Amino acid sequence: MSLSYDSSGVRYDQLDGFKRACQRAARTTAGELAAHGYAEPATTRGESAYLIEAADHYLAHVEEGLGTKNLVADAVYAATGRNFYREIAIDTVATIVNDLATCGALPISVAMHAAVGDSGWFADEGRMQALVDGWAEGCRRAGAVWGGGETPALQGIVNPATVVLAGSAVGRIAPKHLRITGDVREGDAIVFLASSGVQTNGLLLAPSVIYVAFVRECQRRGVKLNYAAHVTGHGWRKLMRLEEPFVYEITAPREAPALFKFLMEAGPITRREAYATFNLGVGFAACVAPAAADAVLAAAQATGYDAWLAGRVRKDGARKAVVVPSLGLAYEGDTLQVR
Amino acid sequence: MSLSYDSSGVRYDQLDGFKRACQRAARTTAGELAAHGYAEPATTRGESAYLIEAADHYLAHVEEGLGTKNLVADAVYAATGRNFYREIAIDTVATIVNDLATCGALPISVAMHAAVGDSGWFADEGRMQALVDGWAEGCRRAGAVWGGGETPALQGIVNPATVVLAGSAVGRIAPKHLRITGDVREGDAIVFLASSGVQTNGLLLAPSVIYVAFVRECQRRGVKLNYAAHVTGHGWRKLMRLEEPFVYEITAPREAPALFKFLMEAGPITRREAYATFNLGVGFAACVAPAAADAVLAAAQATGYDAWLAGRVRKDGARKAVVVPSLGLAYEGDTLQVR
Structure with a gap:
C-alpha cells in the first residue's frame, strides 16, 4: 500500500460524510439570524469561513485546528531537546486566519483552544511559554487581537503526552464588495503564493505563512481577487473548491521543494499522491482577471x-x-468532496 | 485521599498558571484592534467572554469546551446501547453560549469543534446523527445559527474511542448599555437559576440548561443584571469571579439534588468539596439591585x-x-484563581 491519509487514521469519505450531515443540519438554523439583524448569504455554506450578512458588512466566523503537526514537534523535542512550540502556535493561528482571508475577511479576534490529557503538560515552562509567545506572534502577524480561549484537561480523551491545538476567529468584511465571492471567469489568471514548507498538513517545523497581509493589501489597492484558496489538506485539489466547474491549468509549477522531491523519488509516495495531499510549495492561490495579475503580484511583493x-x-x-x-x-x- | 479534580488529571494550579501566561501575552495584542475600528474594553480580560468595543456595539467572542462528560455517554452507550450524543451536543453548545450570556451578549453564530482519533468514529450513523441533531437543537435554543466548524481526525492525539467536543461563538451586545459589567453593590440580591443536573462539569446525561433566553428577556424588559455567573467548574466559588471583593451570602440554598446528597453522604466527597466543585442544582446566578429582584424572577418565570x-x-x-x-x-x- 502506498502512503496516503488512509494509513494515518484519516478517511476523508467518513469525515466528509459527517461534514455534509453537519451542513444539512446547520442550514436549518439560518432563520435564527433574523432576530439579530443578520442573514445568511446564499453561497456561504461550504466556503472556508462562515459569513453573516448585515446591511453594510459581513461578519466572518471560523473554527479550525492544526491537525497532528505537533506530534512531529513532540518527537523532535524528545530526540533533540529543541522545542518548536512557538512555530506550532503560529501554525495554528495561520490555519485559522488564512481560512478567513480566502473570503476577503480580515481577522479581528483569534481565540485559542488547547486541550491536554493531563494539566501536567503545562508544567514544562519553556514549552508552555513558547506556545504562548507563538500564539501572540501569530495574532500580530494576522493583525488580530488574541481574544481569550479554552485550555481544558481531558483525561481519557487526549493523549497526556501532547495537546490538541485549535481555535477560532471572528472577522469582518467592510465594505461588502470586498468579499471574495468566487466569481471566477474563463481566462482568469492563477497566482500562486509560496508556502514556507509543508504548511499545516505537514511534517516540517517552519511555521505556515499567514496570508492576511496580502489580502488586506489587495483590498487597500483596489485589486480584486475573484477567488482565493488556502492550500492545506487535499493539496492542489483545493484549487477546485468552487462549486462551478472550471479547469484550473497550472502551466508554471515551480520545482518541488527538496523534501517532496525526496519523498517522491526515494519514498513510497507517488507524484500523483503528493500533489493531491501536500502543498508542494504553494500556500495560497488566487484567481484574478488577467488584467489584474500584475497588480496582484505587485501587492504580494510589497x-x-x-x-x-x-x-x-x-x-x-x-x-x-x-x-x-x-x-x-x-x-x-x-x-474532492469538501463542500 | 478524597475525591477531587486532582485525581482526574486536572490540577487547576497548572491550568490557571497557563491561563495567566496566556492573558499576559494576549493583552500585548490589544493594539491590533485599532485598525479594525475596535478597541479592547478595560475590564474584559478574565471575564467569561472576550468583548470588543465599537462606537455603538460590542462584539463578543468565546471558545469553550465540554470537558470529559462525553466519556460518561460513551460508557452508558457501551453498557446499554443507549446513545446520549444528542444531549452531549446540546451540553457543548450550552457551555459555549452561557459564557457569552454572562456578559449580556446574545450569541449569533456557534461553530462546532469535534476532534476524533480516527475518522471511523463517525461511521456509527446513529451516534453521528445524534451529535448533529443535538448541535442544531442547541443552536436553536440559544437563538443562534450553526456557523460551520472543524472536524479533524487526530491519530495519536485523541483516543480513537471518543471525541473532543468544543466550539466557539460570536455574539453581540447592542445597544452597549446592555453589557453586564459587574457593577455589583452592597445589598444586591443574588438570584439563582436551577440547573438540569450536574451541568457540563458533571456525571449525568441531562443536557445543561441554556440561559440565553433568560438574559434576553431581562434585556427586553429593561431589567438590569449587575453581574451574572455561569456555574460550572469551581462550583459555587464561581460566584466570586468578579475582581472587586464582596461576600456572597447564600441564605436560601435549596436542598441538594439527590445524586449530590448520595455522593456527600455515602461517597468519598465532603460537602465542602462538593459545593466547591459541582453546581449543586444551580446553573446560573445573577446579582441584581434589591428593587429589581422581583422583576428578574418574573422574567425567568416568563x-x-x-x-x-x-x-x-x-x-x-x-x-x-x-x-x-x-x-x-x-x-x-x-x-478561586480564574482571572
Missing part, C-alpha cells in the same frame, strides 16, 4: 510574499479539474 | 426557568468569599 503567475482558468463544459500538463497530472472534480 | 431569591451581597472590607451559613460553608477568595 507585503513580502513570494508570488508568481502559475496558470490560467479554462472552461470545458461541465468538467471540473486541476491539471498540471508538464507533470502529467490531472485531478477530476469527483476526487 | 421564559420557563426555575429561579429563586437565594441570598445577598455584603461588603466586608477586602474580604472576598462565598458563604453558606446554614451549611457551615465559607470559601475565601484565594481558593
Whole structure:
C-alpha cells in the first residue's frame, strides 16, 4: 500500500460524510439570524469561513485546528531537546486566519483552544511559554487581537503526552464588495503564493505563512481577487473548491521543494499522491482577471510574499479539474468532496 | 485521599498558571484592534467572554469546551446501547453560549469543534446523527445559527474511542448599555437559576440548561443584571469571579439534588468539596439591585426557568468569599484563581 491519509487514521469519505450531515443540519438554523439583524448569504455554506450578512458588512466566523503537526514537534523535542512550540502556535493561528482571508475577511479576534490529557503538560515552562509567545506572534502577524480561549484537561480523551491545538476567529468584511465571492471567469489568471514548507498538513517545523497581509493589501489597492484558496489538506485539489466547474491549468509549477522531491523519488509516495495531499510549495492561490495579475503580484511583493503567475482558468463544459500538463497530472472534480 | 479534580488529571494550579501566561501575552495584542475600528474594553480580560468595543456595539467572542462528560455517554452507550450524543451536543453548545450570556451578549453564530482519533468514529450513523441533531437543537435554543466548524481526525492525539467536543461563538451586545459589567453593590440580591443536573462539569446525561433566553428577556424588559455567573467548574466559588471583593451570602440554598446528597453522604466527597466543585442544582446566578429582584424572577418565570431569591451581597472590607451559613460553608477568595 502506498502512503496516503488512509494509513494515518484519516478517511476523508467518513469525515466528509459527517461534514455534509453537519451542513444539512446547520442550514436549518439560518432563520435564527433574523432576530439579530443578520442573514445568511446564499453561497456561504461550504466556503472556508462562515459569513453573516448585515446591511453594510459581513461578519466572518471560523473554527479550525492544526491537525497532528505537533506530534512531529513532540518527537523532535524528545530526540533533540529543541522545542518548536512557538512555530506550532503560529501554525495554528495561520490555519485559522488564512481560512478567513480566502473570503476577503480580515481577522479581528483569534481565540485559542488547547486541550491536554493531563494539566501536567503545562508544567514544562519553556514549552508552555513558547506556545504562548507563538500564539501572540501569530495574532500580530494576522493583525488580530488574541481574544481569550479554552485550555481544558481531558483525561481519557487526549493523549497526556501532547495537546490538541485549535481555535477560532471572528472577522469582518467592510465594505461588502470586498468579499471574495468566487466569481471566477474563463481566462482568469492563477497566482500562486509560496508556502514556507509543508504548511499545516505537514511534517516540517517552519511555521505556515499567514496570508492576511496580502489580502488586506489587495483590498487597500483596489485589486480584486475573484477567488482565493488556502492550500492545506487535499493539496492542489483545493484549487477546485468552487462549486462551478472550471479547469484550473497550472502551466508554471515551480520545482518541488527538496523534501517532496525526496519523498517522491526515494519514498513510497507517488507524484500523483503528493500533489493531491501536500502543498508542494504553494500556500495560497488566487484567481484574478488577467488584467489584474500584475497588480496582484505587485501587492504580494510589497507585503513580502513570494508570488508568481502559475496558470490560467479554462472552461470545458461541465468538467471540473486541476491539471498540471508538464507533470502529467490531472485531478477530476469527483476526487474532492469538501463542500 | 478524597475525591477531587486532582485525581482526574486536572490540577487547576497548572491550568490557571497557563491561563495567566496566556492573558499576559494576549493583552500585548490589544493594539491590533485599532485598525479594525475596535478597541479592547478595560475590564474584559478574565471575564467569561472576550468583548470588543465599537462606537455603538460590542462584539463578543468565546471558545469553550465540554470537558470529559462525553466519556460518561460513551460508557452508558457501551453498557446499554443507549446513545446520549444528542444531549452531549446540546451540553457543548450550552457551555459555549452561557459564557457569552454572562456578559449580556446574545450569541449569533456557534461553530462546532469535534476532534476524533480516527475518522471511523463517525461511521456509527446513529451516534453521528445524534451529535448533529443535538448541535442544531442547541443552536436553536440559544437563538443562534450553526456557523460551520472543524472536524479533524487526530491519530495519536485523541483516543480513537471518543471525541473532543468544543466550539466557539460570536455574539453581540447592542445597544452597549446592555453589557453586564459587574457593577455589583452592597445589598444586591443574588438570584439563582436551577440547573438540569450536574451541568457540563458533571456525571449525568441531562443536557445543561441554556440561559440565553433568560438574559434576553431581562434585556427586553429593561431589567438590569449587575453581574451574572455561569456555574460550572469551581462550583459555587464561581460566584466570586468578579475582581472587586464582596461576600456572597447564600441564605436560601435549596436542598441538594439527590445524586449530590448520595455522593456527600455515602461517597468519598465532603460537602465542602462538593459545593466547591459541582453546581449543586444551580446553573446560573445573577446579582441584581434589591428593587429589581422581583422583576428578574418574573422574567425567568416568563421564559420557563426555575429561579429563586437565594441570598445577598455584603461588603466586608477586602474580604472576598462565598458563604453558606446554614451549611457551615465559607470559601475565601484565594481558593478561586480564574482571572
